[in-house]
Amino acid sequence: MQNMWKCMEDLDQYLTYVGGPAGALALTGVAAASAFYLASRPSPEAPLVPLDGQSILQNKDTPSGPEMIRVSKFYKEAKNGKFLSYFHEDTKTLYEGFRRGAKESNNGPCIGWREGPGKPYIWANYNETLLRAKNFGSGLVAHGLSPGTQTFVGIYAQNCPEWVITEQAVYCHSMVLVPLYDTLGPDSCSFIINQADISIVVCEDDKKANLLLDKSPKSLRKLVVVKEVRPATYQRAKNRGVDIVKFTDVELLGAQKDYPQTPPKAQDLCTVCYTSGTTGNPKGVMLTHENVMAALCSVMAQLGPHKPNKTDVLLSFLPLAHMLERCCENAVYMVGGAVGFFGGDIKNLADDMRALRPTVFPAVPRLLNRLFDRAQQEISGSCLKRTLFNMAMSAKESELKRGIVRKNSLWDKLVFRKIQEGMGGRLRLMVVGSAPLAGNVLTFARCALGCLIVEGYGQTECTAPVTLTVQGDHVPEHVGPPVPCNHIKLVDVPEMEYYATQGQGEICVKGSNVFKGYYKDPEKTRETIDSEGWHHTGDVGQWLPNGTLKIIDRRKHIFKLSQGEYIVPEKIENIYIRSQYVEQVFVYGESLKSCIVAIVVPDVDVVKCWALENKIPGTLSVLCNNPEVKQLILQDMVAWGKEAGLSSFEQIKDIYLHPDPFSVQNGLLTPTFKSKRPQIKSYFKPQLEDMYKILM
Template sequence: MGPAQEPDCFIVKVGDAVLGKDGVPSKGPIYRSVYAKDGLVSLPAGMQSTWDSFVASKDRDGKKEMLGYREITDGVAGKYIWFNYQQVYETVVQIGSAIRHIGVQPKSKIGVYGINCPQWFMAMEACNAQSMVCVPLYDTLGNEAVEFIINHAEVSIAFIHNTKLDLVLASLSKCIETLKTLVSFSTYTDAQKTAASAQGAALYSWDEFVDLGAKNVHDLTPPSASDISTIMYTSGTTGEPKGVILSHENILSAIAGLNHFLKSRKEPHDSNEIYYSFLPLAHIFDRVTEEFYVFLGASIGFWQGDVKKITEDLAELKPTIFVAVPRVFDRIHAGISGRISTAGGVKKMLFDYGLKRKKKSLFDGHKHDKAAPFFDKLVFNKVKMALGGNVKIVISGAAPLAGHVEEFLRVVTCAPVVQGYGLTESCAASFIQVPNVISMHGTVGPPLPNIEVRLVSVPELNYHADSADSSRGEICIRGSTLFSGYYKRQDLTDEVLVDGWFSTGDIGEWKKDGSLKIIDRKKNIFKLSQGEYVAVENLESIYGQCEAIDQIWVYGNSFESTLLAVCVPNQPKLEEWAKSNGVEGNFAQICKDPKAVAHIMAAVNATGKEKKVKGFEAIKGMVLEPLPFDVERNLVTPTFKLKRPQLKEYYKIQIDEIYASQKKQ
């Protein structure tokens, strides 16, 4: 739908620039959303907490389907089974009563550990019901981080998926004495009960704990806006996890901002929406998204927990919204491209022509449903059906989406594709592209109407926020979505929160339409030995557009004059090249072949040349990695951000060998 007349610019200036002096960098003007020109949005009427949001939806329609899951029988998933809002409310009240009955008080820290499922969500809501603090434990952070979070946050009780129970029991001896109660999302074995008892901990099944609460009812203790809702630990790319303190006001402000934006666009979402939950609830992106759909009284269907069965879930659930991270979209892009390439002939020709035709139509300003309806029906409908057939918007977040992947998705999904930007510290919702405004392609869109933004110059990197030609600088945010600090780390808090402004560490550039483009990361900068500054994230974004590769990590340091890269090649493309060029062996063996390395390095540098990278930014040495960078090897965070120190250590031998070889030449 959308407004009849789009504004020329989606931001308004509400504060002047400040010139730098005495070593303090200049600051650009303060901007906010055009939909908040008269003031930032406030909390939803009559609501002080996410508990109020849930109860309001329950009171509107208690019989509405809320949380759905698929029961697995003999390895086969059945249809979605649903708990309605009233049923969830009753279970949550019982869980909250049980927590209080065992002696846990309001404001205590409650751990939740496991894949997304109704029990995860209900444990979280039980925290809200009793003014307790939900402390998610990342499903992929590993033993040491889980132990660290339990100890650092002083967790009193932990709700745990049955597949993670043994891991926690094995770690219990290393956890502080406050953790005395474990609750399984389902059941437990006699051996697990014995192991818990031996360490002085009580272990309950889900049904036992619900029954305990039903027999020992406690009054609700609803939170206020300023009460802490969650301490969400970010895995980070270096050092120990940091506990981000988020209040109920922070989360409600994020919800209010998104809701106001959609209503202002005349594209409101409502209780008829169906959301597919598979991104980790332990991450702020999914947590806020799910809170938003609960606020609307919509339905949330959970995945089976198997990435290979996502399309199966989507076909059964038929969601109206599909939200994912770039890594998932990269896989979708690679999978479709691979199948089309294999099909060849008329199918490939028709797909390629339709892709080109619709892309041009979109960039000419036509909306997604008017751009190429013939090709939507004939060619791209299969992709639409693979997402369930009812998706009306596709959203990417948590990390930048490659430009060519964004273009591809805009064409093949038959729905508007938008990407957003936010951090755990800003409660996720900070910027989002405006649907069907194609000028925002490659950006993260304008700010949502719940924050104000300014850029701050980084002169050592030649980014100037007060430049008349191109305003660039570190993105700084203020507003009611901002966290209050890092738990027990005032030193780290003081580094990033100054006078109400949060310094994100990301470098942005304003575009004419008021959208923001992320162009760099302040800290991922280094000098080469010849004195040239290199911004590796920007280079990775550019080189990552090379269709010959799926992933890339660029490395250099101040003692070397050249850049190296570790690349994960696109397997179908490299194997096809190998077959045509007499290179034999399996994929791993092909990756070790010097001719294959030279081929990929040439393709990557050709992309760089096309994008006009500087000579010193070219890749001069390369390692081909047959396996994707993964969490299991600690090479990426759970949201697939590169962990640079760990990558450096993992590939140290190859890096040293390449640099040593270059010095001999």
Template sequence: MRLKEDINPLLLQVFRSIVWLYSLLTFLPWFLLSGASARLQRAKRVKARSVSGQSAGPYRAVNSAERLASTLQPACDTLDKVFQYAARRFPRRDCLGTREVLSEEDEPQPNGKVFKKVILGDYRWLSYEEAYQAAVRFGSGLAALGQKPQYNIAIFCETRAEWIISAQACFMNNFPLVTLYSTLGGPAIAHGLNETEVTHIITSKDLLQTRLQAILVEVPRLQHIIVVDAKVTSWAGCPRGIMVHNMASVQELGAKAENMSRPRVQPVPSDIAVIMYTSGSTGIPKGVMISHSNLIAGITGMAERIPNLDETDTYIGYLPLAHVLELSAELVCVSHGCRIGYSSPQTLADQSTKIKKGSKGDTTVLRPTLMAAVPEIMDRIYKNVMTKVEEMSRLQRTLFVLAYNYKMEQISKGYSTTLCDSLVFRKVRSLLGGRTRVLLSGGAPLSAATQRFMNICFCCPVGQGYGLTETCGAGTISEMWDYSTGRVGAPLVCSEITLKDWEEGGYYSTDKPHPRGEILIGGPNVTMGYYKNEAKNREDFYVDEKSQRWFCTGDIGEFHPDGCLKIIDRKKDLVKLQAGEYVSLGKVEAVLKNCPLIDNICAYANSDQSYVISFIVPNQKQLLALAEQRGVRGSWEEICNNSDMEKEVLRIITEAAVGAKLERFEIPRKIRLSSEPWTPETGLVTDAFKLKRKELKTHYQDDIERMYGGK
């Protein structure tokens, strides 16, 4: 993605001449001292190959061709041993950090809404030894409250230090931990709690009052609620038979001599560590059974792809810990003695919604070196920065574009650009604290434009990963020195990948120039299956003749000659139109989401219709500017509902679709603009911001009928 220059041609030529002269003078010393040649060679080397010699695979990383990796350290075969190892090796190193809340206030908005704003202080840290002892006491306290080994216990809580302490306490005592997203609806929460027959649940004060309270009568087995907030000691609305405790009181109970001396039943590698309920993009969420050995294999593979990972690194935790990406990332950090500072999407940056103007967001204070993000968040950052670039003067904008294009050219040759980084991109880089050295994207496909932008402007490699809850989030991660875009990298050292022909979609492992097919992931990171769902287990999992477990992902991929995988389609996203053409809805969305007018999009098609339609969440700033140009006035909702604006947006995205070479039948014929964003709270996207197609279809049913001529 080259940016377009906009300035007087003579002045532009002067700038280019200066850049050319600088490159000429610095080329030889930089080439000799920077190691650019070695980096470029490493980026282009073969990273994985088919161990069978067949184009279908299985493909393995070149450094695991003989045997898949399954453990970080030989003696650490369960998660409690990993934490114990870290506490012994890094006892006084900062482990878990939480910012102090200095003040809270309500801030009225011009539209009448009231936003809660906070001023936060510094991070307060628990050392590895302190975090370990807190988990020991909490686990002992849970046992004193009647929680038994190999009986399920649930956690329904936001991402925070208490979440990971609770999880470690459960791992130590062989309490299988049932994880539930904090944004799940009432029926889904009740389903998970009843299916796993939990008697104890760990939650927060806010979630107890806003989400759990309404469904407690539907969970008859529940006996104990442990609230992680310090001030909660009782709750007047609690149904009869349920006791409410706070975390501190349970830890005090666990610290008593008679409870501390009680022997712990330690897990074995094959025991269930987590029953992780998926975010439910297709109906009722399923509980994925993940053993200790599964998670350890997964984090072993992930850790190998992060260069120089050690106790000097700082990770910022803000994604849902109930999602396998965040849980795995934090377990990787714990296993290497990194410190983890907690945040939330509402307090992440100085401009975040809950941060009071003039005070500092979490990235500014923490200055993390490691960060994970979902594409939705990266897309927002990309569009916000590019909007600010458009608002610059012509001279500033052209300088930015020149630097951007120059750096893109240099990194493609293996060179770094210290001068550009310090003079031009330093301010953008400071949005994430200024020290980020690895940024990992997962949860959904990341567009090539956004990935390249993050590479360049944040001055660090952006690794794109691919994995599922059913594979502990581990499948592939691109190597940090590979600056190609649109690919998810080679298989991790813990896993191998096979491509299975899919005749209906026209994908075959014999395809040229790249073998294509459904992605099947095998290895010790492939989980035990779905909880109490044998029919689905038989459909999605199988064991081969070598006793290795495999998971059928439903995603379509292609392997490139260097062994890197690219996700190109999804079986469930394929719709056959009335005339027989197959449309990949995911492909249409990926192309059109790069349009500046679009914040989010869901393509839709009925098999008895001849064309595609789309629901669109427009970018507010871009759409308001377009409305002003066209003389359309009114509230935000009125502008979104204006038929002339729909036609204008459709014209613009049609041009973008043609420019991206979509087929005629793939281009949406009609659209609906949504004035409300899609968030996990609306129930229209998952916590990882994946589209919930079933819910979106129900939500826009009247519009579907209108756009297809039914109304």
């Protein structure tokens, strides 16, 4: 499956189509715009909850200890310790949700795809999609799979109709879906297939089939391929004891056999979503149908009148292997909306957007960051453009503060039209998650796109959402109040000087969206979920006075880059320290940046020896400022990273050479000689900022 984060590397090519305000305008247009704006200004929309108090304390009159629990205002039973799990008594599973959508839509369009750029979308309606899922599920049983939650089915494909058909087919027989994706790597994919005892993997194409065959997991017996594969791949699979069958052939066999369906119950496992956010092998997050239904229903409850409906069209772009996209799509299916898949090539995404004209779009900060950068680049060369842009932003931001979100003002027509048309022209709702979003970028996007943009915080272990911003709150740089399916409390992190009594601490989540544990890993499960059922996220948060949550730190030394990839700095440091030129190294990244940098203390003897051989004079301090020395060390570190199998996003893009070692005496090491990361970050703050300025 082409992973979202790999797609983001080519996102610039897409954004060239949608960036920047319109061309130069006559100054007389400014007066006309102002007059039109004042005459056509709409009435504001009232927020669904008071913006100065967006969450409430559970048992407010008798809060238990310093760990005061905050709950949602969107579910009246939340204050009594209850969690939202579903909307309808007859719709508690994803199996039932899809069928509700078929009725709500009156068998309307369900999934859409294109045969290529420039071609129209082709649509399958709900009944056709359900029939294909029924047949494919029956076909899986005919190929030897037993119905029930003990049977796991793998899927390794980018977003496509067959992904959704496979998901629903698995649910027809209470089986469990296990997504695989590119950034896991072949070793991790092999580990997952073996750990979950997966015998059948639905595989997109020849390339992905061969990646799985490279490691030849012992439990793997069949690859169901969506696209044609080479004869050599059939032979290679046969040599490894693996059969390759076509997706359509499984459907045909299933239609002939027509095995009866065995639908799942709410408490049944629906997926094991593996996350590679920590060192070692990936961990399998076990999620039930109740977990996923609770998550998507809670987000819809918090969106109020802006929630998805049967007239909506969602563009499927973020990978379905991750729970953000999966929850968004299943929410649209449950209400009878339509989902159109992007063509798979990021270069043609703009064409997909114009052809589909989506109304709902799940996004990640990287996309909005690039959109913002393109706009800034467009106005940088013209004083007139910059003036008009700033006037438009001021007018639209003023409307945001009064609760007005629209795209039909004259400023939209004159300045923001190109951006809006580049996104299809009909966008009304965007859900942003996976990494933090800078406040100025979020405000720009809200003004330029003229649609409701909500930002959430979550984890795979919480089925994606934990908090979500509310309609009408224009203030950026927080992630909103708790969603109705969970409660949140903060607990002390004394070693980092965060205390719950001061409104700061590790974020702990309890609710109907919290996972059941890590698959076949009770030890890690106990480390994460305590005896009272609270999931300890490892993120550090702060309650703001209005009852919203702000993410301020990470308890463990793991962080996300802007494209959503996890970075484990100690792992990378342990690889780079192998370089003969490196004595100490500190790897650093920011969640608003897409790459990492490092502070390096060179090995004085090795560097001086190299300098002497190359007739470069100077002390270590002088050599640290020499571009040749820097390039030598950087190239050697990157070479070590490649040899160790680091992904591109794990490789440093710049270094700063520092002549003095980190030590206990200068406060940069602990007495046990471990790096004091907050202190090193603070000490080298100017150098870290300078490196990112250069890389921008």
